[in-house]
Amino acid sequence: MFMIRIEKNSKMVGFTAAVIIAKQLIKKPDSVIALPTGTTPISMYETIVKFAEYGIIPIAKAQFFNLDEYVGLTRENPISFAYYMEKHLLSKIEKIQHNIPSTNTKNPKREANDYEKKIEKANGFDLCLLGIGVDGHIGFNEPGTPFSSVTHVAHLHPSTIERNSKESGEIVPDTAITVGIKTIMKSRHIVLMATSAEKSDILKKSLFGEITPDVPASVLQLHPNLTVLVDKECAAKITSNASGFHQINL
Numbered sequence: 001m002f003m004i005r006i007e008k009n010s011k012m013v014g015f016t017a018a019v020i021i022a023k024q025l026i027k028k029p030d031s032v033i034a035l036p037t038g039t040t041p042i043s044m045y046e047t048i049v050k051f052a053e054y055g056i057i058p059i060a061k062a063q064f065f066n067l068d069e070y071v072g073l074t075r076e077n078p079i080s081f082a083y084y085m086e087k088h089l090l091s092k093i094e095k096i097q098h099n100i101p102s103t104n105t106k107n108p109k110r111e112a113n114d115y116e117k118k119i120e121k122a123n124g125f126d127l128c129l130l131g132i133g134v135d136g137h138i139g140f141n142e143p144g145t146p147f148s149s150v151t152h153v154a155h156l157h158p159s160t161i162e163r164n165s166k167e168s169g170e171i172v173p174d175t176a177i178t179v180g181i182k183t184i185m186k187s188r189h190i191v192l193m194a195t196s197a198e199k200s201d202i203l204k205k206s207l208f209g210e211i212t213p214d215v216p217a218s219v220l221q222l223h224p225n226l227t228v229l230v231d232k233e234c235a236a237k238i239t240s241n242a243s244g245f246h247q248i249n250l
């Protein structure tokens with residue numbers, strides 16, 4: 001059982017995700033929040049920046065953790081997630097406590113362990129925002145990743161490399177550090193965002209299919225507090241002949 005909210009377009013998915021973040025920060029200003037990258041959450045960041053400018057969300061005491069980063073890139077590299085975060089959020093908001101795996105290191109495995117410890121020290125995520133890959137990955141937890149995984153070095157599937165290279169206009173690295181599935185599942189609230197017809201099949205499989213490491217996002221069916229935000233295009237295959245969810249108004 002989970003909550004699903006169907007929005008008229010992808011922009012509204014991002015808007016609603018930002019409203020959920022804002023409510024979390026208003027309720028608990030020192031919240032620990034996990035953040036995704038990709039095209040899906042761009043409007044979420046735009047809205048958060050606006051809310052911060054309006055002065056309605058307390059942000060300075062919160063701790064943000066990005067879910068993943070490619071191995072071997074500097075922060076200045078435009079295909080890195082650090083660059084993405086700088087562009088969409090960090091350069092626009094003063095005094096924000098932000099963490100992202102630093103992968104420009106000789107020892108990514110140690111960095112992954114240190115990142116997990118940092119998350120643990122912060123007492124885990126109050127809220128975790130997720131996108132989904134067309135193969136069902138969450139963060140960079142590709143099909144086959146054990147559900148028991150914590151933050152680790154991940155080898156990316158050729159289809160993920162191809163898709164992400166197309167998006168960034170440059171070949172992306174084949175390894176990354178990602179927060180693991182177990183760490184994600186410990187979050188007190190998870191919000192999964194999916195937009196466009198491209199994600200329709202995998203979302204249906206993830207939410208209503210077999211719970212298996214072959215579809216990493218299927219583990220979310222076991223989360224006690226999951227909210228799913230989709231646009232109409234993506235929802236088309238889900239709302240017809242499916243049950244086991246509540247549609248909500250926030």
Ligand code: GLP
Nearest residue numbers: 036037038039040131132133139
């Ligand atoms: C990337 C990221 C994920 C993201 C996913 C979907 O590979 N590692 O965190 O959710 O792909 O991206 P998009 O929103 O561009 O479809």
